[in-house]
Amino acid sequence: MNPIFHALFQKSRYLTNCLNEVLKQHNLYSSQWTILYCLHNHGPMTLTQIWKYLNVEAPSITRAITRLENLGWVLRVDGEDKREKIVTLSPYAEENFPAIKKTILAFEKEMVGALTDEEQQQFMILLEKMKG
Amino acid sequence: MNPIFHALFQKSRYLTNCLNEVLKQHNLYSSQWTILYCLHNHGPMTLTQIWKYLNVEAPSITRAITRLENLGWVLRVDGEDKREKIVTLSPYAEENFPAIKKTILAFEKEMVGALTDEEQQQFMILLEKMKG
DNA sequence: AGTATTTGTTTAGCTAGGTAAATAAATTAG
DNA sequence: CTAATTTATTTACCTAGCTAAACAAATACT
Numbered sequence: 001m002n003p004i005f006h007a008l009f010q011k012s013r014y015l016t017n018c019l020n021e022v023l024k025q026h027n028l029y030s031s032q033w034t035i036l037y038c039l040h041n042h043g044p045m046t047l048t049q050i051w052k053y054l055n056v057e058a059p060s061i062t063r064a065i066t067r068l069e070n071l072g073w074v075l076r077v078d079g080e081d082k083r084e085k086i087v088t089l090s091p092y093a094e095e096n097f098p099a100i101k102k103t104i105l106a107f108e109k110e111m112v113g114a115l116t117d118e119e120q121q122q123f124m125i126l127l128e129k130m131k132g
Numbered sequence: 133m134n135p136i137f138h139a140l141f142q143k144s145r146y147l148t149n150c151l152n153e154v155l156k157q158h159n160l161y162s163s164q165w166t167i168l169y170c171l172h173n174h175g176p177m178t179l180t181q182i183w184k185y186l187n188v189e190a191p192s193i194t195r196a197i198t199r200l201e202n203l204g205w206v207l208r209v210d211g212e213d214k215r216e217k218i219v220t221l222s223p224y225a226e227e228n229f230p231a232i233k234k235t236i237l238a239f240e241k242e243m244v245g246a247l248t249d250e251e252q253q254q255f256m257i258l259l260e261k262m263k264g
Numbered sequence: 265a266g267t268a269t270t271t272g273t274t275t276a277g278c279t280a281g282g283t284a285a286a287t288a289a290a291t292t293a294g
Numbered sequence: 295c296t297a298a299t300t301t302a303t304t305t306a307c308c309t310a311g312c313t314a315a316a317c318a319a320a321t322a323c324t
Contacts, residue, residue, distance in 0.1 A: 012140055013188070048273085055142055083320070126251055130143060161279060163279075163280060192282080194304060194305090195279085216289095
């Protein structure tokens with residue numbers, strides 16, 4: 001069995017756990033952060049836009065948004081098309097965003113700091129080649 | 133935000149889903165395969181040996197083994213030390229192992245075939261560098 | 265206009281990972 | 295030898311991903 005898969009899955013789990021650990025101070029999970037970051041960059045988005053962008057299935061986003069809404073990070077508003085819900089960052093999220101981003105940047109620097117820019121590019125290229 | 137993490141997490145999810153898809157014909161999930169493979173290589177193992185080897189937490193393995201046991205893939209036997217349970221592959225698992233391994237090898241060839249041996253090595257080295 | 269299909273979201277139910285805490289057996293300390 | 299601590303497993307409960315199917319609103323078809 002090719003050890004690449006094992007190594008890839010392990011590292012992915014490891015990094016997720018580290019990220020969760022670091023985000024605890026902001027009361028966030030890494031996946032929640034991903035959504036906040038997405039909304040911060042793109043502005044208000046429908047659920048469909050979010051799950052297509054993040055490349056996950058719709059139910060995962062429905063649940064994640066429900067939790068983020070309950071925690072006060074996002075607002076869910078009906079769109080003109082009455083089927084769709086539009087999600088926006090709450091003022092609370094906007095206010096706290098810079099501090100969280102700072103945490104994230106420090107984390108990334110720590111985790112990826114050992115790789116040069118070329119290595120990072122190379123890594124992305126190799127990742128890209130792994131598909132069916 | 134460094135796109136490396138997003139790319140890594142996405143690829144990890146993608147490959148897991150592909151592997152699950154391919155293993156459907158054997159009525160297995162990728163994580164279950166990982167455990168069967170582990171047992172096949174090492175012979176009988178305690179739960180602790182398994183979760184330490186696979187680098188996950190104990191409860192994940194307890195649950196996975198319970199399912200594998202119910203499906204008839206493994207047997208759970210008391211050890212001499214009455215605290216520990218020893219897990220072994222069932223005859224059914226031994227019998228089916230070669231066919232599953234064939235499926236896995238084909239999958240790996242398809243997914244990693246675009247990378248040369250040097251690229252695979254390079255990939256592992258870069259992965260290794262990503263830690264705190 | 266009325267029906268059929270598509271689209272956006274949600275619900276239900278599954279595996280996989282995590283932490284915290286319970287339990288039981290083994291080991292160590294006094 | 296009893297009490298305290300450690301070790302192996304399990305239970306309870308959380309997030310995150312998945313598929314399948316339900317539902318309502320919008321669109322397309324005839």
